[in-house]
Amino acid sequence: MISSDLIRGHLDAIILKLLSEKDRYGYEISKEIFARSQEQFQIKEATLYAVFQRLEKKELIESYSGNVSHGGKRRYYRITKLGRAYLLQGIEEWKLTKRVIDIFIAEA
Amino acid sequence: MISSDLIRGHLDAIILKLLSEKDRYGYEISKEIFARSQEQFQIKEATLYAVFQRLEKKELIESYSGNVSHGGKRRYYRITKLGRAYLLQGIEEWKLTKRVIDIFIAEA
DNA sequence: CACTTTACTCTATCTGTCAAAGTATTTTTG
């Protein structure tokens, strides 16, 4: 299991990427991250909702209430135009990060 | 310039890698990181010395006083056997991190 | 000899993560 410190700084981009595919709600994203990462990374609930708050405050995402058909009432999130721009920037940052860290921690 | 949050979690491994090449002192590591990263990453002094304290406490590095020939008195750091093992682990974690984040933020 | 560079230290603050506990509804199961 990957520790959050290893992902930190790229988490916003990961969430924005998932939201760029379609509107999603928190619990769904949580499960999706776990599944797509082949169970290598599990975002903690408290962390995820803190991310939503942060992104919404920056106007990178918007939220709206969903139905209550499968348990608790869902709150859906939608990426904004600003969010998409921010995502592109985040992707570039990830590429740069890979290049820089690889300079030090060679891949042998 | 890369923000520290993007590197966070891999910083210890970067420092340990540099120390695995040879004993070094703080200021030297600071300049070396800036140079090797092609001036894309600048570790802050306060951060670097905090890293040293953390690593020394965990017995991953040891330190000793150097000469005073070029200004302030240098404090050299040497990686320990435990540190080398930790470094190998850190390299594996970096590989895993790359794989996992790439799943989300595709490289297209 | 004033200025810059080298070299390290300390403190206070900020940000992001997260354990823990709680609320509420729906679905599953014995």
Add this chain to the structure above:
DNA sequence: CAAAAATACTTTGACAGATAGAGTAAAGTG
């Protein structure tokens, strides 16, 4: 159908790591 499990979100308080900023001190430079 009642109990248990799963779905879904929220809040609070604590902690770790990064860092601005300020300080100390010695050596090199014009």
